[in-house]
Amino acid sequence: MSSRDTPVDRVDVRRHNLSLILRLLSTAGPRSRAALASATGLTRATVSSLAAELLERGLIREVGMEADQRLGRPATLLQVDGAHIVTMGVELGVGYTAVLVTDLAGSVVYERRRPLASMSVRPDDVVSVLAAEIRRALKATAANGLVTVGITVAVAGVVDRRTGSVIFAPNLGWRDVPLLDRLRSSLDTSIPLSLENEANLGALAEFRNGAFAGTQYLVYLIVENGVGAGIVADGRVLRGAFGAAGEFGHTTVRPGGEMCACGSRGCLETTIGLRALLGSTVPDLAIGLLNDRRLSPEAKVAFVIDRAKAGDPMALRGLAELGEWLGIGLANVVDSLNPEVIVLAGILSSIAPWVLESATRVMRANTLRMPTECRLETSALGFSAATLGGTLAAAEQLFNDPTMQIEGIQR
Amino acid sequence: MSSRDTPVDRVDVRRHNLSLILRLLSTAGPRSRAALASATGLTRATVSSLAAELLERGLIREVGMEADQRLGRPATLLQVDGAHIVTMGVELGVGYTAVLVTDLAGSVVYERRRPLASMSVRPDDVVSVLAAEIRRALKATAANGLVTVGITVAVAGVVDRRTGSVIFAPNLGWRDVPLLDRLRSSLDTSIPLSLENEANLGALAEFRNGAFAGTQYLVYLIVENGVGAGIVADGRVLRGAFGAAGEFGHTTVRPGGEMCACGSRGCLETTIGLRALLGSTVPDLAIGLLNDRRLSPEAKVAFVIDRAKAGDPMALRGLAELGEWLGIGLANVVDSLNPEVIVLAGILSSIAPWVLESATRVMRANTLRMPTECRLETSALGFSAATLGGTLAAAEQLFNDPTMQIEGIQR
Numbered sequence: 001m002s003s004r005d006t007p008v009d010r011v012d013v014r015r016h017n018l019s020l021i022l023r024l025l026s027t028a029g030p031r032s033r034a035a036l037a038s039a040t041g042l043t044r045a046t047v048s049s050l051a052a053e054l055l056e057r058g059l060i061r062e063v064g065m066e067a068d069q070r071l072g073r074p075a076t077l078l079q080v081d082g083a084h085i086v087t088m089g090v091e092l093g094v095g096y097t098a099v100l101v102t103d104l105a106g107s108v109v110y111e112r113r114r115p116l117a118s119m120s121v122r123p124d125d126v127v128s129v130l131a132a133e134i135r136r137a138l139k140a141t142a143a144n145g146l147v148t149v150g151i152t153v154a155v156a157g158v159v160d161r162r163t164g165s166v167i168f169a170p171n172l173g174w175r176d177v178p179l180l181d182r183l184r185s186s187l188d189t190s191i192p193l194s195l196e197n198e199a200n201l202g203a204l205a206e207f208r209n210g211a212f213a214g215t216q217y218l219v220y221l222i223v224e225n226g227v228g229a230g231i232v233a234d235g236r237v238l239r240g241a242f243g244a245a246g247e248f249g250h251t252t253v254r255p256g257g258e259m260c261a262c263g264s265r266g267c268l269e270t271t272i273g274l275r276a277l278l279g280s281t282v283p284d285l286a287i288g289l290l291n292d293r294r295l296s297p298e299a300k301v302a303f304v305i306d307r308a309k310a311g312d313p314m315a316l317r318g319l320a321e322l323g324e325w326l327g328i329g330l331a332n333v334v335d336s337l338n339p340e341v342i343v344l345a346g347i348l349s350s351i352a353p354w355v356l357e358s359a360t361r362v363m364r365a366n367t368l369r370m371p372t373e374c375r376l377e378t379s380a381l382g383f384s385a386a387t388l389g390g391t392l393a394a395a396e397q398l399f400n401d402p403t404m405q406i407e408g409i410q411r
Numbered sequence: 412m413s414s415r416d417t418p419v420d421r422v423d424v425r426r427h428n429l430s431l432i433l434r435l436l437s438t439a440g441p442r443s444r445a446a447l448a449s450a451t452g453l454t455r456a457t458v459s460s461l462a463a464e465l466l467e468r469g470l471i472r473e474v475g476m477e478a479d480q481r482l483g484r485p486a487t488l489l490q491v492d493g494a495h496i497v498t499m500g501v502e503l504g505v506g507y508t509a510v511l512v513t514d515l516a517g518s519v520v521y522e523r524r525r526p527l528a529s530m531s532v533r534p535d536d537v538v539s540v541l542a543a544e545i546r547r548a549l550k551a552t553a554a555n556g557l558v559t560v561g562i563t564v565a566v567a568g569v570v571d572r573r574t575g576s577v578i579f580a581p582n583l584g585w586r587d588v589p590l591l592d593r594l595r596s597s598l599d600t601s602i603p604l605s606l607e608n609e610a611n612l613g614a615l616a617e618f619r620n621g622a623f624a625g626t627q628y629l630v631y632l633i634v635e636n637g638v639g640a641g642i643v644a645d646g647r648v649l650r651g652a653f654g655a656a657g658e659f660g661h662t663t664v665r666p667g668g669e670m671c672a673c674g675s676r677g678c679l680e681t682t683i684g685l686r687a688l689l690g691s692t693v694p695d696l697a698i699g700l701l702n703d704r705r706l707s708p709e710a711k712v713a714f715v716i717d718r719a720k721a722g723d724p725m726a727l728r729g730l731a732e733l734g735e736w737l738g739i740g741l742a743n744v745v746d747s748l749n750p751e752v753i754v755l756a757g758i759l760s761s762i763a764p765w766v767l768e769s770a771t772r773v774m775r776a777n778t779l780r781m782p783t784e785c786r787l788e789t790s791a792l793g794f795s796a797a798t799l800g801g802t803l804a805a806a807e808q809l810f811n812d813p814t815m816q817i818e819g820i821q822r
Binding site: 158236246250253255338339366 | 778
């Protein structure tokens with residue numbers, strides 16, 4: 001439908017073809033130059049020249065020979081040289097930071113999570129903590145001879161990927177924070193840094209490595225304090241014109257209802273966010289828990305689950321009510337986007353046993369009846385979805401542009 | 412993010428390259444074979460072979476010579492041979508049918524609109540009417556020596572493009588009607604027929620030919636009887652897993668509210684659809700107008716506009732209230748998808764002078780505040796948006812696969 005991807009000049013064509021070869025080797029495994037030429041329609045000479053550049057850049061390597069060759073001559077196989085190249089995902093959550101480093105083959109080489117009272121600390125102090133966490137991870141990976149080629153930072157809020165700024169993160173209390181600029185000054189590194197919405201990275205991780213990997217229309221819905229969502233449509237993360245797509249948490253489901261952290265009333269978040277959950281299930285503990293900045297959302301929800309398990313009527317009633325609002329929210333996601341699967345994450349995973357049934361019932365009652373209904377599932381990726389998505393997004397940039405200049409990658 | 416578009420074998424590569432050349436000529440105007448080779452990175456020999464096939468298929472032609480040639484030799488220019496190739500958009504509306512035929516250059520060569528009480532007529536009779544309208548248009552175009560290479564049928568409902576069936580069209584009262592199969596039997600033609608949601612085609616028409624053409628994130632919101640929406644995301648029409656994306660009309664904005672034609676309660680359609688508008692602005696006429704199957708939605712809305720112009724307090728209050736609900740609906744679209752522009756069409760265009768201000772105010776109050784706000788505009792394409800989108804979609808199929816076998820196209 002679009003002709004934007006049409007190569008417009010020779011540099012673009014070459015970059016496009018380098019990307020094509022690297023991606024093919026990454027998804028289809030080792031291939032000979034002849035097989036690559038045949039698969040891409042490029043000439044043998046072009047493929048040889050592209051392979052030479054990728055070899056020189058340290059992105060692929062030659063491995064063994066192809067045994068069975070109809071042309072008579074055995075051919076050298078090429079494969080992605082993933083083991084010494086790594087990417088990093090860094091998450092600034094509400095209440096914690098997390099770092100994950102994986103190589104291009106997807107193996108985890110470093111992981112660290114630590115509590116951080118992000119909402120009570122000034123952005124500058126948060127930047128110092130994040131920078132320290134990144135430096136620590138870089139040091140550890142460098143010590144193992146690994147080259148980090150990209151870092152993606154995940155934030156629970158609307159971000160401007162172009163400028164690297166956090167536009168609005170209601171639950172951190174941030175507005176217009178030039179996060180990447182500050183991280184760059186603090187880190188003094190030439191490694192490409194990028195910024196992304198946490199839920200978008202969760203969606204990418206689900207689309208690539210989750211239980212429903214490859215599902216072309218998938219929504220990842222996460223509740224921690226607030227409600228975040230990442231949309232995969234036609235196999236790509238849908239970000240919207242200015243990076244704010246997927247803010248289902250702030251759609252209005254109860255006009256004139258409760259005040260939301262975003263400043264509006266009656267948002268979905270006011271019915272299924274952490275505040276709503278604690279308020280309706282454990283009203284006696286709610287204020288104390290909400291003000292406690294040391295406990296993670298999961299630790300707070302553990303109080304709800306304890307009471308539900310003990311059969312506390314108020315906790316059970318509150319969970320059932322939340323399930324119904326979740327059902328309304330999910331129905332609206334389904335009618336808007338018609339996904340095949342919605343993956344529930346964060347505290348929604350924890351409370352799933354108490355809300356999934358009512359949510360499914362209300363969702364079905366409020367969506368257009370279709371031959372194939374949307375599946376509702378809980379995430380198997382757990383806490384590391386956003387950082388895993390970050391490593392994948394950073395690797396993606398390299399796949400998109402193998403001509404990226406990266407220090408230390410040639411060898 | 413996806414490698415699905417990677418050419419996998421030689422036939423695909425050739426089709427892809429034919430498409431590339433045809434598209435380039437269509438968007439960039441006449442080009443020499445040398446210029447095409449340079450722009451695509453393909454060899455001169457490959458371009459010559461591709462051009463020969465497109466010439467043989469009657470899709471391009473040779474025109475004049477390039478005047479200024481650095482290589483010394485003047486080169487023949489190629490251009491898309493659009494004038495004898497046409498595509499057809501057919502709309503089955505609630506209350507009318509419409510047919511539009513345009514050539515590949517976009518010039519209208521045939522147009523006809525006629526009333527049809529589609530909701531009170533059995534699907535088989537509707538098929539007969541549609542088939543007669545299509546035959547009539549084919550006859551008229553054939554008489555002018557034009558070859559119709561594709562027909563797209565637009566329906567106000569959820570459709571399965573793969574099977575050509577209407578899954579659910581609440582305002583036609585249709586469920587599971589194999590429309591294309593029936594049309595095919597009735598028409599006995601080899602011309603490719605396809606089926607699409609009316610609002611998706613409206614969105615495509617806006618994206619291609621509207622006042623905001625090229626806007627990568629655009630939503631087309633149309634109210635006739637019910638509410639339809641087409642989504643353009645990343646420059647492509649977003650259809651969802653099973654073709655039901657964009658059903659914002661059936662998202663819940665008023666839990667437990669009025670019953671909707673879809674069977675749920677409190678859908679956006681119950682607050683901004685034709686029934687809601689007539690009920691709140693001209694309650695004395697509402698039932699009569701809703702039951703009148705000869706009048707179009709626009710003709711019914713004319714009664715509302717007359718009273719509003721006369722300063723009738725009830726009409727003005729009803730319009731203001733509708734504007735506020737529209738604002739809630741638009742806010743939810745914005746928070747879900749973050750479009751750059753929402754184009755309002757159908758009766759929303761007609762009542763815009765009375766609802767745009769309140770809708771904008773409520774929309775802004777209920778969306779996350781962003782540096783760049785979503786623009787709200789009325790469609791300039793009017794009634795023919797869906798059929799125009801149909802001609803564009805049919806042409807698109809030819810651009811995507813220039814090897815399509817079409818009778819009478821070679822010459």
